[in-house]
Amino acid sequence: MTAPGGISNGLLAALPATDLDFLRPELAMVALDQDAVLSRAGEPIEYVFFPHGGAISLMIDMADGQTVATAAVGREGAVGMLSVLGPSPSAATAVVSAAGTAALISASRFHAAFNRSPAIRHAVQKYTRAMLVQFQLGSACNALHPVEARMARWLLQLRDRIDHDILPITQQALSQILGVRRTTVTLLMRNLRARGAIRSDQRGRVEIDRLRLAAAACECHDTMRLEVEEIFSINMPDLARWRVSGVESGDAI
Secondary structure (H helix, E strand, O other): OOOOOOOOOOOHHHOOOHHHHHHHHHHHEEEEEEOOEEEEEOOOEEEEEEEEEOOOEEEEEOOOOEEEEEEEOOOOOOOOHHHHHHEEOOEEEEEEEEEEEEEEEEHHHHHHHHHOOHHHHHHHHHHHHHHHHHHHHHHHHHHHHHHHHHHHHHHHHHHHHHHEEEEEHHHHHHHHHHHHHHHHEEEEEEEEHHOEEEEEOOOOOOEEEEEHHHHHHOOOOHHHHHHHHHOOOHHHHHHHHOOOOOOOOOOOO
């Protein structure tokens, strides 16, 4: 782990410099490897991750081994926020869907900074509101919308966070995210490819046509995206260029 340089995480970038100083000595940069598990449901939250790049899926694991994703997290937010409530188990399993980097801090240190800083508390509250909307819409979407529309939504959510039309995701990962069989994902990929929403589906890489994929997705994608943009008052692709005033790439936090 090394000290992070320029800040491209929305929550950190939104903090005043004096409040960021509460976190600065404890933050370290870590690599988010594809398919890495950052936390498991039911286990204590040890760290809070602030992604600077990549994407993380929050997964619910059922007793029969089935899984389904409830939310996506990228450079707009964080994983492990429930730690501000004190020592508590994770409600979901956090899996890296697209490799990247993140600033990491121990849950206990973040809890202490949360108690000390009104600005940190305010940022956490705003982001928690966005996550609640994502959880609520995600639950309704999983129950009511066709699987093809749900898959289009998830591909767009991943695209929002990595800001690239070539998505590093496998059919197996999509089947786990959507809670369906891999054969179902294969059929849906074929349908989306026929509609021009997917240009190619190579091993571990899916190239999309964003506009056509948006036409295939349910309205939940736009609603979730607008909620994040409203909270941070900035467009999602611009998150990659967020910087705290006076902090340049290579400076230590």
